[in-house]
Amino acid sequence: MKERRRSGVTTAAPWPILALGGLGVAFFALPLAGLLWRVPWSDLPRLLTSRTVLDGLRLSLMTSLAAAAISALVGIPLAWLLARTNMPGRTIIRAVVTLPMVLPPVVGGATLLFAFGKRGLIGEQLESATGLLLPFSTAGVIVANTFVALPFLVITVEGALRNLDPRYEAAASSLGASTLTVFRRVTLPMIRPSILSGVVLAWARALGEFGATITFAGNLQGRTQTLPLAVFVALESDRDAAVAMSLVLVVISVLVLLGLRDRWWRA
Secondary structure, three states, rough: OOOOOOOOOOOOOOOOHHHHHHHHHHHHHHHHHHHHHHHHHHHHHHHHHHHOOOOOHHHHHHHHHHHHHHHHHHHHHHHHHHHHHOOOOOOHHHHHHHHHHHHHHHHHHHHHHHHOOOOOOOOHHHHHHOOOOOOOOOOHHHHHHHHHHHHHHHHHHHHHHHOOOOOHHHHHHHHHOOOHHHHHHHHHHOOOOHHHHHHHHHHHHHHHOOOOHHHHHOOOOOOOOOOHHHHHHHHHOOHHHHHHHHHHHHHHHHHHHHHHHHHHOOO
């Protein structure tokens, strides 16, 4: 049997395409090569076990995992509403939900400050009711991380819901299952890979968040200074430590991309 060629794949590329494509690869590869070139390999164990790095890594993992969990809890139902209902203003709601993806992170942090700050829209009422003051706190880091990470989960899950064959859900409904039962027993299991991808994307985005965090939660070591913020500070005082922490973030990002390759590149 003759092997079918994959659609869109050619055996030889014209030299202009090859040259421009190679230039694009170099544009991304050279910064990574520069980072690897500057890594102080002999001092790496000492740098990665310093108090600043361990505090930043601990806080980054804790807040990013919390943000990913909150994103899943809120984002999956929100994606279902956007994909399965005709609620009024759905287009506007989708635009508002995905706005943090294109909004400058510093502006995102400022909007959070204007909403949840001590003199913000609901900040004073929130503090009076719960005693919780979000700015310059670890909880504020989680809020900032969730704000920028949630859209990635929503659009991933909404896309999966729109591509899901509705006949399975219709069959379950015809057998007497309620909408909630169909959602829980049929829909969620069928889109589980997309949910997992969305959660991982949200976690990775939260882990690398910088602008909204520093604007809304500040940069207090051990309390709000995540690993990206620690890199920013170390660039001015300890370049080797900054390079070591950057290497950690690059390795994590590469592992995330490799883990999602089947979902993205073989679809």
